[in-house]
Amino acid sequence: MSEEVTTNPGARKIIAAQSTDHSTKRWIRKIRKRLGFQVCLVLLGILVIAALFALLIAPYDPNAIDLKQKNEDPSSAHIWGTDYLGRDLFSRTLFGAQTSLLIAFVTVACAFAAGTAVGCVAAYYGGVVDEVLSRCVDLFLAFPGIIFSLALLGLIGAGILNMILALTVSQWATFARFMRGNALSIKNLEYIQSARTAGLPDRRIMMRHLMPNAIMPVLILATLDIGSVILATAGLSFLGLGIPPGIPEWGSMIGAGKEFLRTAPLNVIVPGLAITVVVLLFNFLGEGLRDILDVHDEQVIPG
Amino acid sequence: MHYYLAKRLAFMVLTIFAASILAFLLLHAVPGGSAETIARHTLVGLEEEVSDLMITEVSDKYNLADPLWKQYSDWLFSAVFRGDLGTSYVYFDTPVLKLISLALLPTLILAGASMLIIIVVGIPLGIYSAIHENRPADFIIRCATIIAISFPSFWVALMLILIFSLTMDWLPVTGYGTLANLILPAVALAIHPTAVIVRIVRTSMLETLGQPYITFAIAKGLLFRHIIWHHAIKNALIPVITILGLDFGHLLAGTVIIETIFAWPGIGKLMVDGVFSHDIPVVTSCIVVIVIIFLFVNLCVDMLYHVVDPRIRYE
Amino acid sequence: MTLLEVQDLNVHFPTGEGTVHASRNISFRLQPGEVLGLVGETGSGKSVIGQAIIRLLPSSAQVSGHIYFSGQDLTGLSESSIHALRGCSISLIPQNPSGALNPVMMNGQQIAEIFETQGTQRKTAVETSWELLAAVGLVPAERIAREYPHQLSGGMRQRLTTSIAIARGSTKLIIADEPTKGLDYHARETTARLLREISTEKHAALLLITHDLYLAEHICDRIAVLYAGEIVEIGYAEQIFSKPIHPYTQALMKAIPKNGLVPLAGQSPSLMALPEGCAFMDRCERQTEKCHQEHPLMTQENIDGGVRCHHPYCA
Numbered sequence: 001m002s003e004e005v006t007t008n009p010g011a012r013k014i015i016a017a018q019s020t021d022h023s024t025k026r027w028i029r030k031i032r033k034r035l036g037f038q039v040c041l042v043l044l045g046i047l048v049i050a051a052l053f054a055l056l057i058a059p060y061d062p063n064a065i066d067l068k069q070k071n072e073d074p075s076s077a078h079i080w081g082t083d084y085l086g087r088d089l090f091s092r093t094l095f096g097a098q099t100s101l102l103i104a105f106v107t108v109a110c111a112f113a114a115g116t117a118v119g120c121v122a123a124y125y126g127g128v129v130d131e132v133l134s135r136c137v138d139l140f141l142a143f144p145g146i147i148f149s150l151a152l153l154g155l156i157g158a159g160i161l162n163m164i165l166a167l168t169v170s171q172w173a174t175f176a177r178f179m180r181g182n183a184l185s186i187k188n189l190e191y192i193q194s195a196r197t198a199g200l201p202d203r204r205i206m207m208r209h210l211m212p213n214a215i216m217p218v219l220i221l222a223t224l225d226i227g228s229v230i231l232a233t234a235g236l237s238f239l240g241l242g243i244p245p246g247i248p249e250w251g252s253m254i255g256a257g258k259e260f261l262r263t264a265p266l267n268v269i270v271p272g273l274a275i276t277v278v279v280l281l282f283n284f285l286g287e288g289l290r291d292i293l294d295v296h297d298e299q300v301i302p303g
Numbered sequence: 304m305h306y307y308l309a310k311r312l313a314f315m316v317l318t319i320f321a322a323s324i325l326a327f328l329l330l331h332a333v334p335g336g337s338a339e340t341i342a343r344h345t346l347v348g349l350e351e352e353v354s355d356l357m358i359t360e361v362s363d364k365y366n367l368a369d370p371l372w373k374q375y376s377d378w379l380f381s382a383v384f385r386g387d388l389g390t391s392y393v394y395f396d397t398p399v400l401k402l403i404s405l406a407l408l409p410t411l412i413l414a415g416a417s418m419l420i421i422i423v424v425g426i427p428l429g430i431y432s433a434i435h436e437n438r439p440a441d442f443i444i445r446c447a448t449i450i451a452i453s454f455p456s457f458w459v460a461l462m463l464i465l466i467f468s469l470t471m472d473w474l475p476v477t478g479y480g481t482l483a484n485l486i487l488p489a490v491a492l493a494i495h496p497t498a499v500i501v502r503i504v505r506t507s508m509l510e511t512l513g514q515p516y517i518t519f520a521i522a523k524g525l526l527f528r529h530i531i532w533h534h535a536i537k538n539a540l541i542p543v544i545t546i547l548g549l550d551f552g553h554l555l556a557g558t559v560i561i562e563t564i565f566a567w568p569g570i571g572k573l574m575v576d577g578v579f580s581h582d583i584p585v586v587t588s589c590i591v592v593i594v595i596i597f598l599f600v601n602l603c604v605d606m607l608y609h610v611v612d613p614r615i616r617y618e
Numbered sequence: 619m620t621l622l623e624v625q626d627l628n629v630h631f632p633t634g635e636g637t638v639h640a641s642r643n644i645s646f647r648l649q650p651g652e653v654l655g656l657v658g659e660t661g662s663g664k665s666v667i668g669q670a671i672i673r674l675l676p677s678s679a680q681v682s683g684h685i686y687f688s689g690q691d692l693t694g695l696s697e698s699s700i701h702a703l704r705g706c707s708i709s710l711i712p713q714n715p716s717g718a719l720n721p722v723m724m725n726g727q728q729i730a731e732i733f734e735t736q737g738t739q740r741k742t743a744v745e746t747s748w749e750l751l752a753a754v755g756l757v758p759a760e761r762i763a764r765e766y767p768h769q770l771s772g773g774m775r776q777r778l779t780t781s782i783a784i785a786r787g788s789t790k791l792i793i794a795d796e797p798t799k800g801l802d803y804h805a806r807e808t809t810a811r812l813l814r815e816i817s818t819e820k821h822a823a824l825l826l827i828t829h830d831l832y833l834a835e836h837i838c839d840r841i842a843v844l845y846a847g848e849i850v851e852i853g854y855a856e857q858i859f860s861k862p863i864h865p866y867t868q869a870l871m872k873a874i875p876k877n878g879l880v881p882l883a884g885q886s887p888s889l890m891a892l893p894e895g896c897a898f899m900d901r902c903e904r905q906t907e908k909c910h911q912e913h914p915l916m917t918q919e920n921i922d923g924g925v926r927c928h929h930p931y932c933a
Contacts, residue, residue, distance in 0.1 A: 144556040147590060147593055148329075152329060229596055235455065242384060267466075268461050268462075276454050519710070521674060526735045
């Protein structure tokens, strides 16, 4: 051994180290510092409340056709104008928010649940279990984007539940792979090993130790995924799939309105802006969360 | 190295195989009888009733009465050994292979053009943004990209049409064959992935610039231009390669919508048309072709990664 | 003429949780061809001094004081003027050779690029790099030049960064930051010998930053002992090792294995919360009231020798 100076075993580094205390108070303090994030949270809150109470807030029935008033410009009667069948655009957009958010939240929740469960199990058990599960995940990941959902929806027909199913099937694999990666990097840490040696049941180790620690970045992925699912929903309904007639949805509004692109562009512009703004808010939320939770992971990209 | 390549190829073939089974099952396990649905879609139109005779006719023609596994294995064998992917239910019995081979080139052209935009526009913007971190230019680029990521691609397409075709009459809306036809669809398809790449390149570049070997390169007294190019950019772009591979998949998926809007005669449009007319052989084959292209591109990208990063090469 | 004169150098880092006073009141002189060791524990501010001289501190650093190099005040120079000196007149051997080498660039290229950016022909640059590799004992030079850093051992990487530092031959000052950190006994010996050789042959002054007392004893002409960011004693190597006067230096010497390996109790103070009086007082057996109230100044004991203590002990 070299004759290094051994007089100060507890020497500090030049730059003060950051504490790894994850208490709620610390998070609140971080949120306080970020005005943009607060604005984003507030706007999202307003959005969710507006969507929930669309029935109360909307001035008109979104499906009320009035051909005498079709393609009107914004006025005091219709603040965002009317569509090609005379339906109030503001009301339709509001109800469209309800549809999109419902589908997106449920889809992401299901994909998240399924994906993280599979990813955790695969990482924990390793070996054959991991191989088999990973091959399944790879299989679903081999279908890019909405290809799978497109075919499935064409097959089983329209319906909110069908839409949720079709989208969940295409999203879960991304969560599974991501969770597996995270869980693997934690699995070999000491405290997991000691839990195993102590003889704790597998499921308990997975639930209490492995999952909670691997899950943070996956939650951020989930937030960013909400935006992706909203875009996918809109894309599929734009093509005419998945959404039954009579339920306003932004994508199908654009799809139906594109004939009037030159003559009455509001049909297309309004729902498109709505999609953009909502997805933007969720993307900001995800980015903000990533910043707050100090997760620097380039792999957190929604699929 | 060769062993790795062989292993990857084997997995790829296996995945394609499994994907084809999945696609096949997906489309043939229709509740309510596929023969009836097909008959209704192709023979009479959706409103009218379908007679039992028609159902039997359809069923016999396409062997739909056979058990599923037999249908699949028949299809598989004829596909692999005879290049016969079945015939379209809709296009007057045209072989599916012919339809796909006609649609393949347009899709590849569109995806290729979009990829070019992504690389030529996205990568330099990301590098520029990183070099000028926290200055106004960086701020503008970051705002622009996060907004661009939030646009639905079909809406962008329609807005582009509104501006450049309907209002200014610079570019045609639909059609295929000239460069002018290609511009709008390629741009519409490329906007989302370009924005994503800008952000990823920026992050990778910033991370690279924070590495100790950059500091040491400065200590060596090298010219800053040389450091940015030879040390920063070359290293930062390595992880971006894999992302570009995935992006190609997103492009393929995106063609489904973009081709439909611009009436671009590619595989995406073929598939969508097939879905709406329940043209099952076409849809199944489209899915399989798309999966093959996607997996193949990813494999190439992976191999490229191995070539470019010497640390992996020598493992 | 004095090659390097540092006057009252102070380096602070403001952080979210307080200001870190990394270096305080640093003053010393270095003559051409001389080897001066900056010796101290981790966190005593040694590396920061080296980085300050060549101006490679993180952007958050606040620096005050003067650094005269061949009569020119470096602290007042523009970035491009300082950059002209880097690698040319002042070289750095970085603390972590593994991190400092670009992992995807060939070893030889990391030397050759120094000449290429100056306009030298590629062939000449490559041949020069082979010569330099051989000069530090990395043979067969041509093979090693084509390999990558991860294929070299720790000691070999250290020699590579050393050869980069002496590449241009015009170097008058070499700053070696912890050159033996993490090396095994044999590699340490080789590195020590190499540094001594370079200093003699190239007539370059060597500022040796280290916590390795063995290295300091064997190759330094003079030694400055650092504690809590300050120089507490400075003098000729033989004198520091045989007759130390500052209580900290004395404790250091006692802690050396061959002197009995007697550890010093306590911990050095946090660089964010330094006491008003002497930084060492809590661990000093000679502390008095005066030590608590008055911060000791550097007193000249002899030419180029001094101590910062109220009660220096001359045994």
